[in-house]
Amino acid sequence: MTEKTVLNATHRALGARMVDFGGWDMPINYGSQIEEHHAVRRDAGMFDVSHMTVIDLHGARTREFLRHLLANSVDKLKVTGKALYSCMLNEQGGVIDDLIVYFFDEAHFRLVVNASTREKDLAWIEQQAQTFGVEVKERPDFAMIAVQGPSARAKVLGLLHEVDRPRIEKLGKFAAAAAQGPHGMPLFVARTGYTGEDGFEIIVPNEHAVALWESLAAAGVAPAGLGARDTLRLEAGMNLYGQDMDETVSPWEANLGWTIALDEGRAFIGRAALEQQKAAGVPRVMVGLVLDDKGVLRHGQKVLTANGDGEILSGSFAPTLNKAVAFARIPAGTAGDVHVDIRGREIPVRLVKYPFVRDGKPCEGI
Amino acid sequence: MSEIPGDLKFLKSHEWARAEDDGLVRVGISDHAQGQLGDLVYVELPEIGSAVKAGTGAAVVESVKAASDIYSPVSGEVVEVNELLNDKPETINEDAYGEGWIFLVRPSDRAELDELLGASEYEELVENDDH
Numbered sequence: 001m002t003e004k005t006v007l008n009a010t011h012r013a014l015g016a017r018m019v020d021f022g023g024w025d026m027p028i029n030y031g032s033q034i035e036e037h038h039a040v041r042r043d044a045g046m047f048d049v050s051h052m053t054v055i056d057l058h059g060a061r062t063r064e065f066l067r068h069l070l071a072n073s074v075d076k077l078k079v080t081g082k083a084l085y086s087c088m089l090n091e092q093g094g095v096i097d098d099l100i101v102y103f104f105d106e107a108h109f110r111l112v113v114n115a116s117t118r119e120k121d122l123a124w125i126e127q128q129a130q131t132f133g134v135e136v137k138e139r140p141d142f143a144m145i146a147v148q149g150p151s152a153r154a155k156v157l158g159l160l161h162e163v164d165r166p167r168i169e170k171l172g173k174f175a176a177a178a179a180q181g182p183h184g185m186p187l188f189v190a191r192t193g194y195t196g197e198d199g200f201e202i203i204v205p206n207e208h209a210v211a212l213w214e215s216l217a218a219a220g221v222a223p224a225g226l227g228a229r230d231t232l233r234l235e236a237g238m239n240l241y242g243q244d245m246d247e248t249v250s251p252w253e254a255n256l257g258w259t260i261a262l263d264e265g266r267a268f269i270g271r272a273a274l275e276q277q278k279a280a281g282v283p284r285v286m287v288g289l290v291l292d293d294k295g296v297l298r299h300g301q302k303v304l305t306a307n308g309d310g311e312i313l314s315g316s317f318a319p320t321l322n323k324a325v326a327f328a329r330i331p332a333g334t335a336g337d338v339h340v341d342i343r344g345r346e347i348p349v350r351l352v353k354y355p356f357v358r359d360g361k362p363c364e365g366i
Numbered sequence: 367m368s369e370i371p372g373d374l375k376f377l378k379s380h381e382w383a384r385a386e387d388d389g390l391v392r393v394g395i396s397d398h399a400q401g402q403l404g405d406l407v408y409v410e411l412p413e414i415g416s417a418v419k420a421g422t423g424a425a426v427v428e429s430v431k432a433a434s435d436i437y438s439p440v441s442g443e444v445v446e447v448n449e450l451l452n453d454k455p456e457t458i459n460e461d462a463y464g465e466g467w468i469f470l471v472r473p474s475d476r477a478e479l480d481e482l483l484g485a486s487e488y489e490e491l492v493e494n495d496d497h
Contacts, residue, residue, distance in 0.1 A: 017404075032459075033430050034405045227404065231430060294408055294452070296428045317407040317430050343410075343426065343433075 005050035006143050006206045010213055014223055021226055022116030024051040029225035036228035037319040040195055041360045044149035045224035046216050051115035054139040054203060055125065062109050065132035066101060069125065071251060071268055073261035077103035083174045083192055087251050087259055088113075088124070089270030093277060094247035095254065097121050098239065100192060102176055112144075114241050128269070143209035145202050147221055148232075150360060152199035155219045156189070159212075181208070182215040194229060196236025196357055234325065235318050237288070237355030243299060244286070244313045244327055250277055253329060255286040282332055286313070288354035289326045290366060295342055297326035297349070304346060306336030320357045321366060327354075370397070370489055371463050375439065375482035377421070378491065382463065383439035383482060386470075391440050391479070394467040395427065395458065398492045403429040406455040411447040412469055418444055420478050425468050427458065436468060440478045446470040 002025045011018065016027035027048065029036060039045045057065070066074040072086035082103050088096045097117045102110040113121045126136045147156050157165050161180035168179050168189055176190035185208035193199045204212050217223065230240070239245055245254035252260075252274065260274060289312070291297050297315030310330030318325045326349075330338075339346040356366045374382045380399035384392045400406065410426040418424040418438035425436040447469045450457055458466035473479070483491065 028431070029404060032405050034407075227430060295410075296408055296433065298433060317428070319430070 003051070005048055006209045007048045007050060007145075007213055010210055011048065011223075016223075016225060019226075021051065022114070024115055026051060027223075027225040028227040030223050033225065033227040033231070034319045036222065036224035037231050039222040040149045040197055040224055040228060040232055041320055041357075042150070044147060044152040044155050044199070044221045045228065046213070046221045047146045047148070047224055047226065047229050048143075048213070049146050049201070049229075050143040050209065052144055053113045053115060053118045053121065054142050054144070055111040055113065055122070056137045056139055057109045057111065057129070057134050058107060058137065059129075059132065059134035060107055061132040062134050063106055065129055065134045066109060067266055068132070068268055069128050070101065071261070071270060071274070072259045073263050073266065074101060074103070074109070075263065076261070077101070077109075079175075080104060081171075081176045083176055083190060085174075085259055087256055088121070089251070089268070089274070090247055091270060091273065092247075093250040093270040093273030095241070095245045095249055095251060095256075096124055096247060098241055098245075098256070100190075102190070116242055141206055142203050143206050145204065145209065145212060145216070146193055146195075146199065146229075147202065147216060148193045148195040148197045148199035150197060152197065152221070153191075155216065155221050156200050156202070158219060159215050160187075160189075181212055183208075183211065185212065187212070194236075194238055195232035196238070196355060197232070197359065230314075231316050231319055234314050234316055234327070235320055235355065235357035239327075240314055249329075250274060250282070252277060252282040253284045253286060255327075284310070284329050285332045286327055286329050287335070288352045288356065289315075289328050289338065289340065289349045290321075290352050290356070291324040291326075291340070291347065291349050293347060295324060295347060297324040297340060297342075302341040303328045303330055303349075304339045304341065305330050307331040307333045312340065318356060320360070321362055325354075325356045325366075370485045372485050374463065374485050374488075375479055376485070376488035376491075377437055377439050377482060379437050381437055381439050383479065385476075385479060389472070389476075390445060391442070391471045391473050392467050393424075393436075393439060393469050393471060394462060395436060396488070396492070397462040398495070399434075400459050400462045400466070403427065403431065403434060405430050406458050409451040409455045409458070409468065411449075411451065412444045414444055414447060416444050418442060418471060427455070427468075438469075438471060439482055440471055440473045441475055442471040442473040444469050445472050
Protein backbone atom coordinates (compact mmCIF):
# COMPACT_ATOMS: atom_id res chain seq x y z
CA MET A 1 0.00 0.00 0.00
CA THR A 2 1.41 3.37 -0.99
CA GLU A 3 0.94 6.06 1.61
CA LYS A 4 -0.12 9.58 0.77
CA THR A 5 0.62 12.85 2.52
CA VAL A 6 -2.20 15.29 3.16
CA LEU A 7 -0.82 17.40 0.25
CA ASN A 8 -1.15 14.58 -2.31
CA ALA A 9 -4.15 16.06 -4.13
CA THR A 10 -2.43 19.48 -4.15
CA HIS A 11 0.62 17.99 -5.91
CA ARG A 12 -1.55 16.21 -8.46
CA ALA A 13 -3.53 19.38 -9.16
CA LEU A 14 -0.20 21.13 -9.86
CA GLY A 15 0.58 18.44 -12.44
CA ALA A 16 3.39 16.84 -10.45
CA ARG A 17 5.07 13.68 -11.67
CA MET A 18 4.50 11.30 -8.77
CA VAL A 19 6.83 8.45 -7.82
CA ASP A 20 7.07 5.86 -5.09
CA PHE A 21 9.51 7.15 -2.49
CA GLY A 22 10.08 4.76 0.41
CA GLY A 23 6.48 3.59 0.23
CA TRP A 24 5.08 7.10 -0.21
CA ASP A 25 3.47 8.57 -3.33
CA MET A 26 5.54 11.75 -3.65
CA PRO A 27 6.17 14.48 -6.27
CA ILE A 28 9.56 14.09 -7.98
CA ASN A 29 9.01 17.27 -9.99
CA TYR A 30 6.22 19.60 -11.10
CA GLY A 31 7.81 20.56 -14.41
CA SER A 32 11.54 21.08 -14.85
CA GLN A 33 13.54 19.65 -11.96
CA ILE A 34 16.46 21.92 -12.88
CA GLU A 35 14.29 25.04 -12.67
CA GLU A 36 12.99 23.94 -9.27
CA HIS A 37 16.59 23.50 -8.15
CA HIS A 38 17.50 27.01 -9.34
CA ALA A 39 14.39 28.49 -7.67
CA VAL A 40 15.70 27.25 -4.31
CA ARG A 41 19.27 28.48 -4.94
CA ARG A 42 18.15 31.91 -6.18
CA ASP A 43 14.85 32.70 -4.42
CA ALA A 44 12.62 30.30 -2.48
CA GLY A 45 11.16 26.85 -2.98
CA MET A 46 9.04 24.51 -0.88
CA PHE A 47 9.01 20.76 -0.45
CA ASP A 48 6.38 18.51 1.02
CA VAL A 49 8.38 16.43 3.49
CA SER A 50 5.37 15.14 5.39
CA HIS A 51 6.48 11.59 4.66
CA MET A 52 9.21 12.02 7.26
CA THR A 53 8.44 10.51 10.65
CA VAL A 54 7.89 12.76 13.65
CA ILE A 55 8.27 11.02 17.02
CA ASP A 56 7.65 12.67 20.39
CA LEU A 57 9.44 11.30 23.43
CA HIS A 58 7.95 11.89 26.88
CA GLY A 59 9.22 10.97 30.32
CA ALA A 60 11.38 12.27 33.12
CA ARG A 61 14.40 10.27 31.90
CA THR A 62 14.19 11.29 28.22
CA ARG A 63 17.54 13.10 28.16
CA GLU A 64 19.23 10.14 29.80
CA PHE A 65 17.60 7.86 27.23
CA LEU A 66 18.86 9.99 24.33
CA ARG A 67 22.39 10.03 25.78
CA HIS A 68 22.23 6.25 25.39
CA LEU A 69 20.45 6.16 22.01
CA LEU A 70 22.32 8.79 19.99
CA ALA A 71 25.96 9.12 18.88
CA ASN A 72 25.86 12.91 19.15
CA SER A 73 25.44 14.36 22.63
CA VAL A 74 22.04 15.75 23.61
CA ASP A 75 23.87 17.57 26.38
CA LYS A 76 24.56 20.18 23.70
CA LEU A 77 20.82 20.93 23.85
CA LYS A 78 20.38 23.39 26.70
CA VAL A 79 17.82 25.88 25.44
CA THR A 80 14.20 25.11 24.55
CA GLY A 81 13.78 24.71 20.78
CA LYS A 82 17.42 23.88 20.09
CA ALA A 83 18.02 21.10 17.53
CA LEU A 84 20.82 18.60 16.96
CA TYR A 85 21.73 16.34 14.03
CA SER A 86 22.77 12.84 15.07
CA CYS A 87 23.23 9.27 13.96
CA MET A 88 21.49 6.42 15.72
CA LEU A 89 23.84 3.43 15.68
CA ASN A 90 23.61 -0.29 16.26
CA GLU A 91 26.03 -2.11 18.59
CA GLN A 92 28.43 -2.65 15.66
CA GLY A 93 28.63 1.10 15.07
CA GLY A 94 26.59 0.88 11.85
CA VAL A 95 24.11 3.66 11.10
CA ILE A 96 20.47 2.68 11.72
CA ASP A 97 19.36 6.17 10.70
CA ASP A 98 20.29 9.84 10.83
CA LEU A 99 17.85 12.23 12.47
CA ILE A 100 17.23 15.58 14.06
CA VAL A 101 16.36 15.81 17.74
CA TYR A 102 14.58 18.87 19.19
CA PHE A 103 14.59 19.82 22.86
CA PHE A 104 11.33 21.10 24.35
CA ASP A 105 11.84 20.40 28.06
CA GLU A 106 13.47 17.69 30.19
CA ALA A 107 10.37 15.52 29.86
CA HIS A 108 9.78 16.15 26.13
CA PHE A 109 12.07 15.83 23.12
CA ARG A 110 11.10 15.34 19.46
CA LEU A 111 12.80 13.25 16.80
CA VAL A 112 12.39 13.62 13.04
CA VAL A 113 13.59 10.47 11.28
CA ASN A 114 13.58 9.26 7.68
CA ALA A 115 10.48 7.92 5.96
CA SER A 116 12.13 4.83 4.45
CA THR A 117 13.38 3.67 7.87
CA ARG A 118 10.20 4.40 9.84
CA GLU A 119 9.33 0.89 10.99
CA LYS A 120 12.77 -0.28 12.02
CA ASP A 121 13.46 3.06 13.72
CA LEU A 122 10.26 2.90 15.76
CA ALA A 123 10.92 -0.71 16.75
CA TRP A 124 14.50 0.09 17.79
CA ILE A 125 13.60 3.26 19.69
CA GLU A 126 10.70 1.56 21.50
CA GLN A 127 12.91 -1.36 22.47
CA GLN A 128 15.63 0.93 23.82
CA ALA A 129 13.16 3.26 25.56
CA GLN A 130 11.66 0.58 27.80
CA THR A 131 14.50 0.60 30.31
CA PHE A 132 14.14 4.36 30.70
CA GLY A 133 10.36 4.43 31.02
CA VAL A 134 10.18 6.81 28.05
CA GLU A 135 6.96 6.97 26.04
CA VAL A 136 7.49 6.83 22.26
CA LYS A 137 4.67 8.50 20.37
CA GLU A 138 4.56 8.78 16.60
CA ARG A 139 2.86 11.95 15.32
CA PRO A 140 1.07 11.08 12.06
CA ASP A 141 -1.19 14.07 12.76
CA PHE A 142 1.59 16.39 11.54
CA ALA A 143 2.55 17.42 8.01
CA MET A 144 5.88 19.07 7.25
CA ILE A 145 6.81 21.69 4.64
CA ALA A 146 10.43 22.73 4.06
CA VAL A 147 10.78 26.29 2.73
CA GLN A 148 14.31 26.90 1.47
CA GLY A 149 16.27 29.54 -0.38
CA PRO A 150 17.76 33.02 0.12
CA SER A 151 14.27 34.62 0.34
CA ALA A 152 12.61 31.71 2.15
CA ARG A 153 12.74 33.15 5.66
CA ALA A 154 11.38 36.54 4.63
CA LYS A 155 8.50 34.92 2.77
CA VAL A 156 7.59 32.72 5.73
CA LEU A 157 7.91 35.62 8.21
CA GLY A 158 5.40 37.59 6.17
CA LEU A 159 2.79 34.90 6.80
CA LEU A 160 3.24 34.74 10.56
CA HIS A 161 1.18 36.57 13.15
CA GLU A 162 2.94 39.91 13.67
CA VAL A 163 3.54 39.29 17.36
CA ASP A 164 5.61 36.20 16.41
CA ARG A 165 7.65 37.75 13.60
CA PRO A 166 10.53 39.38 15.55
CA ARG A 167 11.05 36.23 17.60
CA ILE A 168 11.07 33.88 14.59
CA GLU A 169 13.24 36.29 12.62
CA LYS A 170 15.86 36.08 15.40
CA LEU A 171 15.76 32.29 15.49
CA GLY A 172 19.33 31.00 15.16
CA LYS A 173 20.41 28.18 12.89
CA PHE A 174 19.33 24.77 14.17
CA ALA A 175 16.76 26.28 16.52
CA ALA A 176 12.97 26.09 16.47
CA ALA A 177 9.96 27.74 18.06
CA ALA A 178 6.19 27.74 17.96
CA ALA A 179 4.42 30.48 16.00
CA GLN A 180 1.01 31.31 14.58
CA GLY A 181 0.69 31.00 10.82
CA PRO A 182 -2.07 32.10 8.42
CA HIS A 183 -5.55 32.13 10.07
CA GLY A 184 -3.88 31.52 13.43
CA MET A 185 -2.80 27.96 12.59
CA PRO A 186 -0.25 26.59 15.07
CA LEU A 187 3.19 26.05 13.51
CA PHE A 188 6.47 24.63 14.75
CA VAL A 189 9.11 26.56 12.80
CA ALA A 190 12.68 25.24 12.68
CA ARG A 191 15.61 26.98 11.01
CA THR A 192 16.91 23.77 9.50
CA GLY A 193 17.05 22.29 6.03
CA TYR A 194 18.52 19.87 3.54
CA THR A 195 19.52 22.14 0.65
CA GLY A 196 22.51 24.21 1.78
CA GLU A 197 20.33 27.32 1.74
CA ASP A 198 18.84 29.25 4.62
CA GLY A 199 15.20 28.60 5.38
CA PHE A 200 12.73 26.87 7.64
CA GLU A 201 11.27 23.42 8.05
CA ILE A 202 7.74 23.85 9.33
CA ILE A 203 5.73 21.22 11.18
CA VAL A 204 2.00 21.88 10.81
CA PRO A 205 -1.12 19.95 11.86
CA ASN A 206 -2.46 17.95 8.88
CA GLU A 207 -5.70 19.93 8.72
CA HIS A 208 -3.80 23.19 8.06
CA ALA A 209 -1.15 21.90 5.66
CA VAL A 210 -2.98 22.67 2.40
CA ALA A 211 -3.81 26.22 3.55
CA LEU A 212 -0.18 26.79 4.55
CA TRP A 213 1.06 25.44 1.20
CA GLU A 214 -1.33 27.74 -0.66
CA SER A 215 -0.33 30.77 1.40
CA LEU A 216 3.33 30.05 0.67
CA ALA A 217 2.58 29.68 -3.05
CA ALA A 218 0.72 33.02 -2.99
CA ALA A 219 3.79 34.56 -1.31
CA GLY A 220 5.87 33.47 -4.30
CA VAL A 221 7.42 30.25 -2.98
CA ALA A 222 7.88 27.78 -5.86
CA PRO A 223 6.78 24.15 -5.36
CA ALA A 224 9.82 21.89 -5.73
CA GLY A 225 9.90 18.11 -5.93
CA LEU A 226 12.05 15.52 -4.27
CA GLY A 227 14.22 15.39 -7.41
CA ALA A 228 15.42 18.95 -6.81
CA ARG A 229 15.74 18.23 -3.09
CA ASP A 230 18.17 15.41 -3.96
CA THR A 231 20.44 17.52 -6.23
CA LEU A 232 20.34 20.40 -3.73
CA ARG A 233 21.41 18.27 -0.78
CA LEU A 234 24.12 16.55 -2.85
CA GLU A 235 25.59 19.93 -3.87
CA ALA A 236 25.39 20.97 -0.21
CA GLY A 237 27.37 17.88 0.83
CA MET A 238 24.61 16.26 2.86
CA ASN A 239 24.26 12.50 3.17
CA LEU A 240 21.22 10.52 2.12
CA TYR A 241 20.43 7.54 4.30
CA GLY A 242 20.38 4.25 2.39
CA GLN A 243 22.59 5.63 -0.36
CA ASP A 244 25.53 7.23 1.47
CA MET A 245 25.38 5.19 4.66
CA ASP A 246 23.49 2.28 6.17
CA GLU A 247 23.89 -0.31 8.91
CA THR A 248 27.08 -1.72 7.36
CA VAL A 249 28.83 1.67 7.43
CA SER A 250 30.22 3.52 10.45
CA PRO A 251 29.97 7.31 10.74
CA TRP A 252 33.77 7.48 10.30
CA GLU A 253 33.30 5.96 6.84
CA ALA A 254 30.46 8.33 5.95
CA ASN A 255 32.16 11.64 6.78
CA LEU A 256 29.96 11.95 9.84
CA GLY A 257 32.78 11.96 12.40
CA TRP A 258 31.77 15.54 13.29
CA THR A 259 28.49 14.19 14.67
CA ILE A 260 30.16 11.72 17.04
CA ALA A 261 30.52 13.04 20.58
CA LEU A 262 32.99 10.91 22.54
CA ASP A 263 32.21 12.77 25.73
CA GLU A 264 33.57 11.37 28.97
CA GLY A 265 31.65 8.48 30.46
CA ARG A 266 28.72 8.40 28.03
CA ALA A 267 28.06 4.81 26.97
CA PHE A 268 25.97 5.33 23.83
CA ILE A 269 25.02 2.40 21.62
CA GLY A 270 27.83 1.65 19.17
CA ARG A 271 30.48 3.65 21.01
CA ALA A 272 32.75 0.67 21.78
CA ALA A 273 32.72 -0.42 18.13
CA LEU A 274 33.44 3.13 16.94
CA GLU A 275 36.40 3.53 19.28
CA GLN A 276 37.73 0.16 18.25
CA GLN A 277 37.47 1.05 14.55
CA LYS A 278 39.17 4.37 15.09
CA ALA A 279 42.04 2.74 17.01
CA ALA A 280 42.49 0.03 14.37
CA GLY A 281 42.28 2.53 11.50
CA VAL A 282 39.20 3.28 9.45
CA PRO A 283 39.43 1.16 6.28
CA ARG A 284 37.29 3.31 3.95
CA VAL A 285 36.71 7.02 3.53
CA MET A 286 34.00 9.05 1.87
CA VAL A 287 35.20 11.65 -0.63
CA GLY A 288 33.79 14.15 -3.09
CA LEU A 289 34.26 13.72 -6.85
CA VAL A 290 33.86 16.21 -9.68
CA LEU A 291 33.60 15.19 -13.34
CA ASP A 292 34.88 18.06 -15.50
CA ASP A 293 34.15 16.22 -18.76
CA LYS A 294 30.69 15.51 -20.09
CA GLY A 295 28.78 12.67 -18.51
CA VAL A 296 26.98 11.94 -15.28
CA LEU A 297 28.25 10.23 -12.13
CA ARG A 298 25.69 7.76 -10.78
CA HIS A 299 25.11 5.61 -7.74
CA GLY A 300 26.87 2.24 -8.08
CA GLN A 301 29.55 3.21 -10.61
CA LYS A 302 32.99 1.75 -9.86
CA VAL A 303 35.70 4.17 -8.69
CA LEU A 304 39.31 3.20 -9.46
CA THR A 305 42.11 4.48 -7.20
CA ALA A 306 45.77 3.64 -6.55
CA ASN A 307 44.63 1.80 -3.39
CA GLY A 308 41.91 -0.30 -4.97
CA ASP A 309 38.31 0.12 -6.04
CA GLY A 310 35.52 2.05 -4.41
CA GLU A 311 32.06 3.02 -5.53
CA ILE A 312 29.88 6.03 -6.12
CA LEU A 313 27.26 6.57 -3.44
CA SER A 314 25.16 9.61 -4.37
CA GLY A 315 25.98 10.95 -7.81
CA SER A 316 24.16 13.31 -10.12
CA PHE A 317 24.31 16.19 -12.50
CA ALA A 318 24.64 19.30 -10.31
CA PRO A 319 22.53 22.10 -11.81
CA THR A 320 24.33 24.92 -9.95
CA LEU A 321 27.71 23.73 -11.29
CA ASN A 322 26.51 22.48 -14.67
CA LYS A 323 28.56 19.30 -14.28
CA ALA A 324 28.35 16.04 -12.42
CA VAL A 325 29.46 15.57 -8.81
CA ALA A 326 29.33 12.61 -6.46
CA PHE A 327 30.16 11.15 -3.09
CA ALA A 328 32.24 7.99 -3.24
CA ARG A 329 33.50 5.53 -0.67
CA ILE A 330 37.07 4.46 -1.43
CA PRO A 331 39.87 2.65 0.42
CA ALA A 332 41.69 4.92 2.91
CA GLY A 333 45.15 6.23 2.00
CA THR A 334 46.60 8.13 -0.94
CA ALA A 335 44.14 7.70 -3.78
CA GLY A 336 46.40 8.89 -6.63
CA ASP A 337 44.68 9.57 -9.96
CA VAL A 338 41.02 8.65 -9.66
CA HIS A 339 38.87 7.30 -12.48
CA VAL A 340 35.23 6.28 -12.66
CA ASP A 341 34.02 3.42 -14.84
CA ILE A 342 31.14 4.81 -16.88
CA ARG A 343 29.72 2.14 -19.21
CA GLY A 344 33.10 0.42 -19.53
CA ARG A 345 35.17 3.58 -20.04
CA GLU A 346 37.52 4.87 -17.38
CA ILE A 347 36.84 8.58 -17.06
CA PRO A 348 39.17 10.79 -14.99
CA VAL A 349 37.55 12.64 -12.06
CA ARG A 350 38.85 15.10 -9.48
CA LEU A 351 38.85 14.23 -5.80
CA VAL A 352 37.67 17.29 -3.87
CA LYS A 353 36.67 18.49 -0.44
CA TYR A 354 32.95 19.16 -0.29
CA PRO A 355 30.35 20.79 0.08
CA PHE A 356 30.26 21.57 -3.60
CA VAL A 357 27.91 24.55 -3.20
CA ARG A 358 27.20 26.84 -0.28
CA ASP A 359 24.71 29.73 -0.12
CA GLY A 360 24.00 29.60 -3.84
CA LYS A 361 27.66 29.67 -4.96
CA PRO A 362 30.16 27.00 -6.02
CA CYS A 363 32.72 26.39 -3.26
CA GLU A 364 36.38 27.13 -3.88
CA GLY A 365 38.17 24.44 -5.83
CA ILE A 366 34.99 22.94 -7.30
CA MET B 367 2.05 16.38 -24.73
CA SER B 368 2.68 17.32 -28.34
CA GLU B 369 0.93 15.59 -31.24
CA ILE B 370 2.74 12.56 -32.66
CA PRO B 371 3.67 13.21 -36.32
CA GLY B 372 2.00 10.62 -38.54
CA ASP B 373 5.12 9.88 -40.61
CA LEU B 374 7.00 8.45 -37.63
CA LYS B 375 7.50 4.80 -36.75
CA PHE B 376 8.31 3.65 -33.23
CA LEU B 377 10.02 1.04 -31.15
CA LYS B 378 8.19 -0.04 -28.00
CA SER B 379 11.20 1.37 -26.14
CA HIS B 380 10.12 4.87 -27.29
CA GLU B 381 12.62 5.62 -30.09
CA TRP B 382 11.18 7.07 -33.30
CA ALA B 383 12.35 6.58 -36.88
CA ARG B 384 11.58 8.84 -39.81
CA ALA B 385 12.31 7.65 -43.36
CA GLU B 386 13.70 10.71 -45.14
CA ASP B 387 13.28 11.40 -48.87
CA ASP B 388 16.94 10.55 -49.49
CA GLY B 389 16.50 7.04 -48.10
CA LEU B 390 18.19 7.77 -44.77
CA VAL B 391 16.46 7.13 -41.44
CA ARG B 392 16.46 9.80 -38.73
CA VAL B 393 16.21 8.61 -35.12
CA GLY B 394 15.12 10.27 -31.91
CA ILE B 395 13.10 9.59 -28.77
CA SER B 396 9.41 10.27 -28.28
CA ASP B 397 7.94 13.24 -26.50
CA HIS B 398 6.48 10.79 -23.99
CA ALA B 399 9.97 9.39 -23.30
CA GLN B 400 11.54 12.81 -22.76
CA GLY B 401 8.73 13.63 -20.34
CA GLN B 402 9.37 10.44 -18.39
CA LEU B 403 13.12 11.07 -18.27
CA GLY B 404 12.87 14.70 -17.21
CA ASP B 405 15.52 17.36 -17.86
CA LEU B 406 18.19 15.90 -20.13
CA VAL B 407 21.75 16.89 -19.26
CA TYR B 408 23.96 14.72 -21.47
CA VAL B 409 23.71 12.78 -24.71
CA GLU B 410 26.35 10.23 -25.69
CA LEU B 411 26.15 10.24 -29.48
CA PRO B 412 27.26 7.31 -31.66
CA GLU B 413 30.37 7.70 -33.82
CA ILE B 414 29.85 8.67 -37.42
CA GLY B 415 30.60 5.62 -39.56
CA SER B 416 29.78 3.14 -36.80
CA ALA B 417 27.45 0.24 -37.46
CA VAL B 418 24.18 0.03 -35.56
CA LYS B 419 21.86 -2.95 -35.24
CA ALA B 420 18.09 -2.78 -34.96
CA GLY B 421 16.92 -3.12 -31.36
CA THR B 422 20.34 -2.66 -29.78
CA GLY B 423 21.92 0.31 -28.01
CA ALA B 424 23.36 3.04 -30.23
CA ALA B 425 23.35 6.12 -27.99
CA VAL B 426 22.75 7.06 -24.36
CA VAL B 427 20.71 9.93 -23.00
CA GLU B 428 21.13 11.02 -19.41
CA SER B 429 18.63 13.07 -17.49
CA VAL B 430 19.14 14.39 -13.98
CA LYS B 431 17.37 11.24 -12.83
CA ALA B 432 18.80 8.40 -14.92
CA ALA B 433 20.81 7.16 -17.88
CA SER B 434 18.86 5.50 -20.66
CA ASP B 435 20.03 3.46 -23.67
CA ILE B 436 18.72 4.54 -27.04
CA TYR B 437 18.10 1.60 -29.37
CA SER B 438 18.41 2.00 -33.09
CA PRO B 439 15.11 1.19 -34.83
CA VAL B 440 16.98 -0.02 -37.94
CA SER B 441 20.33 -1.61 -38.79
CA GLY B 442 22.86 0.28 -40.84
CA GLU B 443 25.61 2.86 -40.70
CA VAL B 444 25.50 6.13 -38.76
CA VAL B 445 26.06 8.93 -41.28
CA GLU B 446 25.32 11.98 -39.14
CA VAL B 447 24.77 12.84 -35.48
CA ASN B 448 23.04 15.85 -33.94
CA GLU B 449 26.06 17.81 -32.65
CA LEU B 450 23.70 20.45 -31.23
CA LEU B 451 22.93 18.00 -28.42
CA ASN B 452 26.52 18.20 -27.13
CA ASP B 453 25.87 21.72 -25.89
CA LYS B 454 22.10 21.70 -25.65
CA PRO B 455 20.83 18.26 -24.63
CA GLU B 456 17.64 19.97 -23.44
CA THR B 457 16.71 20.39 -27.12
CA ILE B 458 15.23 16.88 -26.82
CA ASN B 459 12.96 18.08 -24.01
CA GLU B 460 11.91 21.09 -26.07
CA ASP B 461 11.41 19.47 -29.49
CA ALA B 462 11.66 15.67 -29.36
CA TYR B 463 10.31 15.10 -32.90
CA GLY B 464 12.20 17.95 -34.60
CA GLU B 465 15.38 19.73 -33.51
CA GLY B 466 15.94 17.05 -30.86
CA TRP B 467 16.72 14.20 -33.31
CA ILE B 468 19.76 12.14 -32.28
CA PHE B 469 21.34 10.36 -35.27
CA LEU B 470 20.85 9.55 -38.93
CA VAL B 471 21.30 6.02 -40.31
CA ARG B 472 21.88 4.65 -43.83
CA PRO B 473 19.73 1.54 -43.42
CA SER B 474 21.00 -1.81 -44.64
CA ASP B 475 17.54 -3.39 -44.66
CA ARG B 476 14.62 -1.04 -45.18
CA ALA B 477 12.19 -3.88 -44.50
CA GLU B 478 13.00 -3.40 -40.82
CA LEU B 479 10.97 -0.20 -40.95
CA ASP B 480 7.82 -2.26 -41.53
CA GLU B 481 8.30 -4.06 -38.24
CA LEU B 482 8.02 -0.82 -36.24
CA LEU B 483 4.86 0.53 -34.64
CA GLY B 484 2.84 3.13 -36.51
CA ALA B 485 2.12 6.49 -34.87
CA SER B 486 -1.38 5.49 -33.76
CA GLU B 487 -0.22 2.12 -32.42
CA TYR B 488 2.49 3.89 -30.45
CA GLU B 489 0.02 6.43 -29.13
CA GLU B 490 -2.14 3.59 -27.86
CA LEU B 491 0.86 1.96 -26.19
CA VAL B 492 1.73 5.18 -24.40
CA GLU B 493 -1.83 5.73 -23.25
CA ASN B 494 -1.92 2.26 -21.73
CA ASP B 495 1.41 3.06 -20.10
CA ASP B 496 -0.11 6.01 -18.31
CA HIS B 497 -2.91 4.01 -16.68
